[in-house]
Amino acid sequence: MTAVQPVDAEDVRVRQATRADLLDVFRIEESVFPQPWPYSAFERQLGTPGFLVAAEGDGPGGIAGYVVADEIPGHGRPLGHVKNLAVRPERRGEGVAKALLSRGLATLAGQGARSVKLEVREGNEAARGLYDAFGFEYLQTLPQYYADGEDAYVLVASLEDRDGF
Numbered sequence: 001m002t003a004v005q006p007v008d009a010e011d012v013r014v015r016q017a018t019r020a021d022l023l024d025v026f027r028i029e030e031s032v033f034p035q036p037w038p039y040s041a042f043e044r045q046l047g048t049p050g051f052l053v054a055a056e057g058d059g060p061g062g063i064a065g066y067v068v069a070d071e072i073p074g075h076g077r078p079l080g081h082v083k084n085l086a087v088r089p090e091r092r093g094e095g096v097a098k099a100l101l102s103r104g105l106a107t108l109a110g111q112g113a114r115s116v117k118l119e120v121r122e123g124n125e126a127a128r129g130l131y132d133a134f135g136f137e138y139l140q141t142l143p144q145y146y147a148d149g150e151d152a153y154v155l156v157a158s159l160e161d162r163d164g165f
């Protein structure tokens, strides 16, 4: 792995999530996804190095977005998994997701993951554009993966030989 250079969006600071962030994170989750994670699922992720938030301002401001990235242990090096990612609608298009994903992938690489996978809705053009920009490639389709019947694409990216994230 080469030098990690996290890219922060203009006025957000990407840092590890704390308990005080959970309600903000959960509110975004509920407003964005048709089948949101329950609050307890985020609570269980506290302490995971790849559970990151993009905090607005330096004080106790709000949260612009979050990412949950962890590792799937296996034989050999672990595989990274981006499990959740969302940005508040009012803060989209400003590079917030880019900042979160950069730091999330750098965290996974720092933990020893050699590659990373994720699932994305086939019709989610914004997310697919984002993952494309990060070098993710199509691996397989999971038919009717989501409760409303939409297929998921499994995408993978190598975390090696990168010039930062």
Ligand SMILES: CC(C)(COP(=O)(O)OP(=O)(O)OC[C@H]1O[C@@H](n2cnc3c(N)ncnc32)[C@H](O)[C@@H]1OP(=O)(O)O)[C@@H](O)C(=O)NCCC(=O)NCCS
Residues within 6 Å of the ligand: 032, 084, 085, 086, 087, 088, 091, 092, 093, 094, 095, 096, 097, 098, 099, 119, 120, 121, 124, 125, 126, 127, 128, 129, 130, 131, 133
């Ligand atoms: C997907 C999502 C996280 C992107 O957040 P964002 O902060 O607006 O994204 P950024 O501003 O960091 O954009 C980064 C890149 O993503 C791509 N992108 C972002 N929005 C896009 C759109 N509407 N259409 C196509 N590509 C898009 C572009 O490549 C963009 O880079 P560029 O601005 O240099 O062209 C956001 O739209 C979101 O929260 N969507 C709902 C939740 C979701 O779908 N999560 C992902 C589940 S897999």
